[in-house]
Amino acid sequence: DLSALLKSGFSSRVRSLYSGTGGPDPLFQPIGGMMQIPLAFQKVIGERIKLGAEVRSVSQTEDAVQVTYRDTTTGEEHREIADYCVCCLPMSVLKEIDITLSSDMAAAVNETGQSTSAKMGLQMRRRFWEEDDGIFGGHLWSRSLQLGEFSYPSNDYFSEKGVLLGYYGNGNQANLSDKSVQGRLDHVLTQASKVHPQIRDEFESAYSVWWEKVPYSLGAYGRTPGLALREQLSKPDGRIYLGSAGTGTRPAWLEGAIQAAWRTVETLHDRAMKG
Ligand SMILES: Cc1cc2nc3c(=O)[nH]c(=O)nc-3n(C[C@H](O)[C@H](O)[C@H](O)COP(=O)(O)OP(=O)(O)OC[C@H]3O[C@@H](n4cnc5c(N)ncnc54)[C@H](O)[C@@H]3O)c2cc1C
Known part of the structure; x- marks a missing residue:
């Protein structure tokens, strides 16, 4: 009975079947699941990744950024000092940690949803x-x-x-x-x-x-920020750059994380080249 089918609300669930429905187009499934994508990055840059390092604070001055983190195995606190910090923590976590952001950026982070x-x-x-x-x-x-x-x-x-x-x-x-x-x-x-x-x-x-x-997620993927919010989140804030998928147009897709990474790398590269 076609009329029963049409009245059932079924059509509201038909999605991801044609382009422009919000996700990448076309859609592929990596063999072994989505996790294979970050694992493939890890294979290439593995020795530069420090696992079990829980970021506790990010603070900045005119000249440098300091990140403190806790080794989750030993409980010891450590710190790293650098010229810049590209912070890719989910927005939900960013709201909770101690981070030096301008009032505009802190307000923008608080406005994001998960x-x-x-x-x-x-x-x-x-x-x-x-x-x-x-x-x-x-x-x-x-x-x-x-x-x-x-x-x-x-x-x-x-x-x-x-x-x-x-x-x-x-x-x-x-x-x-x-x-x-x-x-x-x-x-x-x-x-x-x-x-x-x-x-x-x-x-x-x-x-x-x-x-x-889940402690290090505090929500699933981010909700898509509106244009004004995206523009704010994409700006450098002093020496801190926000580089997570939550800053762009596709927070719910790995593609969004890659877009955010390209944007951040380009902006930071331009700045560093200007000296
Ligand atoms: C249920 C679900 C299904 C999804 N399905 C798909 C899909 O089918 N296809 C697709 O393309 N995308 C999918 N996504 C979306 C995709 O996972 C995200 O868009 C993407 O992972 C965002 O990348 P990110 O690097 O910004 O953040 P994340 O991948 O969330 O990375 C953030 C990292 O920060 C770490 N972290 C958090 N707090 C701290 C801290 N204090 N100190 C140190 N590290 C910390 C986390 O452990 C995590 O490793 C899905 C997401 C969810 C939740």
Whole structure:
């Protein structure tokens, strides 16, 4: 019944299918997942990256910038002094740390917002959606189920087990943010079993990430800042440059981080060359 389909709100969920819907175009999936992109950078510049270094403060004078950080293994405090600092901390973290910014820049940082997106993965002992229902990849969308985007894996078809994306949406929906992991899991399995009655029997284990509650994220990707805000965030502030994806037009995409990096490198290079 086409009219029932059109009235269901289904069309509001049709996205990422044509250009101009907000994401990069065309969309690709890196083999092994999005994490392979930063790992590939790490392979090239690995020895210059200091892991386990929790930045506590960034302060600047006319001549230099000082960053203090805590070694998360030993608990020791360290500091680095440099001519400039390109600060790529997420805006949500930047709001919390001790950093010397002008009042205009501090206000701009405080104006940025963060998505409340959250995810839950469900490992199934059998790929029943493929074997029983003939579903290979794709998504299940329904407002009433309150699962956000529920997705079927588009990898390893016909293999033994599979991980469903059981929940991808606003972490505050159905009070999930305040629930225990078990409480979130109960919600997801109860709702998903309305479409897939096999899901409880085939369930093996789950993971859940509510980014707002992850200390070094304090939220999922940033919300896209308006033009005036972007212009402010993209300016150097004394000797500090903000270089995260949250300063540009695509905070929710790795492409946004790369755009911000190019912009910052070019601006800083021009300044350094002028002496
Ligand atoms: C649920 C979800 C799904 C996504 N899906 C996609 C996708 O499919 N495709 C895509 O292109 N993009 C996706 N993104 C967006 C992408 O991950 C971001 O746009 C991108 O990672 C932003 O890059 P960034 O370098 O600005 O920040 P981040 O990648 O967030 O890097 C910031 C770094 O700072 C570190 N940090 C935080 N606090 C401190 C501190 N005090 N001291 C030291 N280090 C600190 C963090 O640990 C992190 O490593 C997704 C994001 C989320 C949350």
